[in-house]
Amino acid sequence: MLKKFASLILVLSASTAMAAPYGLAGCGLGNLLFKKDTQVLAATTNGSSYSQSFGITSGTSNCVDTEGHAKLKNFIDGNRLALENDVSRADGETLKSVAFYFGCQNSESFRQTLQSNFGQIFSPEKDSNEVFDGLKQTLNSNQTVASSCSELG
């Protein structure tokens, strides 16, 4: 009985997580910039009202903590455009950060492998989860590159 109940909870929480707008954590960092446009003069980023998740003591590590494999989806969410740019040119800080997340060497082969698979990884309809999967798949498909990544999974 307890087991059934527990698995029900698990299914429910998993489905709500999947219903979350962006990324597993649902932080919507990619769209957080635009939450402000409901405020007339709040094109001012100085006086913006970030959601509670960004308070110092809120402890919601999901949205702020940038370490760890699981946070890569948040990163992709918040850096989608810059990441596309960097992958297309096989260079850049955002790409380097992805290498960091996967524990890879930011080597030429790492960058060029992703660049040559640009079309498979990115497309406008794909969300952050799919981009994440695309990156992972591409890296795994190249033996040499995959072996240089300690956290590819």
Add this chain to the structure above:
Amino acid sequence: MKILFLFYFVALFSFPEIRANETLIQQSDSAQTAFEYLEKNSFSKSRPWLKILHFERTRLGFLRSQADTAEFFNDPEGHKDASKELLATLKLFYSKSEKRCLYPARFLLLSQNYQPLLKFNFLEGCSRFQEFKTQLRAESATLVFSSYYLNSPASAFGHTFLRLNKGLHKGELRPELLDTGINYAAIPSTDNPILYPLFGLIGLFRGEYSRLPYYFKVREYGDFESRDLWEYNLSLTAQEIELLVAHIWELGHTFFYYYYLTENCSYHMLTLLEAAAPRLKLTDHLPFWIIPSDTVRVLFLNDNFVQSVDYRPSLRSQFFSRLSKMSDPEKDLVKPLAVLDADRTSLLQSHTVDRQIQILEASNEYLEFKNPALLETGKIPKVEAIKHQILSHRAKLGVGEKINVALPKEGPPQSSHKSLRSGLRYQSLHQTYFLDHRFALHDSLDPMAGFAPHSTLEFAKLSLKYEKEFKKFALDSFYMVSVETLTPLSRFVKKPSWKVRIGADREALRPCESCLATGLLSHAGYALNLNSSESLVFSLSGIFDFSLSGKFKNNFNLSLGPKVSLLYNSHSPLTFEVSSYFYYHLFLQDRSVQSSSFEAGLALSKSAQARIKYEKRGRQDLWTGAFYLYY
């Protein structure tokens, strides 16, 4: 054994310090004894303690904490009595209650000054703070300045925030984008366009600290708002960093009422740094009004505090930098390539691969720069589709040459002149002497360094005059705010140039016997660069001048007319403007008047400028000479 005892007693009496400490430790160590020990040297009046409690002198000279919650204090009078707060804080630590976890920085500071506190395993059980500390993994700090954004009032002066750097990971620097940004900002409780600025000015919004990944700030400022970022890498000891992180945690539990002109974002970055490292003199060097670029300047007044400065160009700066290295035929392709389903292969065919790469990159940047909404995935699918096509094509071309974005010609914000300006001016008409005072910040004839070129941003500008001919004193003008920005038209940017000024003056071009009228002046038009160094700008605009005065026939007046001007701003100490305008007064006796003038400024030093002006107003010739100090 007996000899040992003898030694002990001899030592005890020979070294009073040992004896005192012995006594301290032998007595039941309590909050009271700790308090007395610390207060023997007036610790509660010391800079480290006052700074960590955010005590500052109020306008009336009282020492008060700027923290605006009761919870920040352990004593009901803690906000005005640092000594009582010291005792109450010590009592809290000795009681080992869970509430102590809210004050790790105070604990660190107090244990530095009173060793027996170290025996407490303070952090045990403070799991939320431990988690916070671990996540931050801070090893150093950088103060980041995002440059001016004239299109929005609160950002017009720039903004500063702190970045806590995570340092090394397996021997290599962690990516900067993954560092933590610590920001202080107002939490607006209204979006009413009248109340919003009012509340922000008089402190009716709460200001809070927040943390965001640095990458979010880079996207926000660099990509979304196209503002350059200047990163000042600070030199802080490991102990200071530890205190900084602990203090940020403390500040996370309180708020400060936000005053746009004084206790603003930049001010609270400095108070945070001073609390972590009281050796720093930052707010001490600042005038009453706090302008972000001034807060950057004071960093340099502390020896070796700024280790290095990095420039992070905005999307706009990157785009224009790349453009400056492209030929005209190459620039011609930027827009056509950014069209859906364009035949990019044939458009690019006559260019080498290297140049194809540059042109495509420029086209992509152009698309992003024109469409900041791209940052919201799914918002503009048509543009996303074009971008995808451009990048797919780019990805097939391999690795290209990285462009080096040159530093902006106006230089870093700390090279700017100081924000207060006062001076003396003499005008030939009626032998008039003026005393000019401006609280902030910059006009287009002030030395250009550190400011967006061809821009004016002024707050509270006052002119008092004495007309020797009539032996009369009077208020000549008072402007609350005056903003002007000239955006030269270019192939890729077609924005209008505009000016808005609100205040009261005796505008000589409005004939009403020098009456004082209050109103709004605005210009709208277009500007053009006349030279490649972009130091000479021509502009043509329409003037709209609406003013109210009892001396006007209908109590109000509207003047319209054209204005043409040539403005010169460069690195040289010389700035000048030649302008001519024609006013048509709709509701005054004298219908129209024409004025032409030449005004030049010569920087005499970092803090002084001389100006000279010749004006032909109607049929009158006027000469003016002025001397200004920036301080």
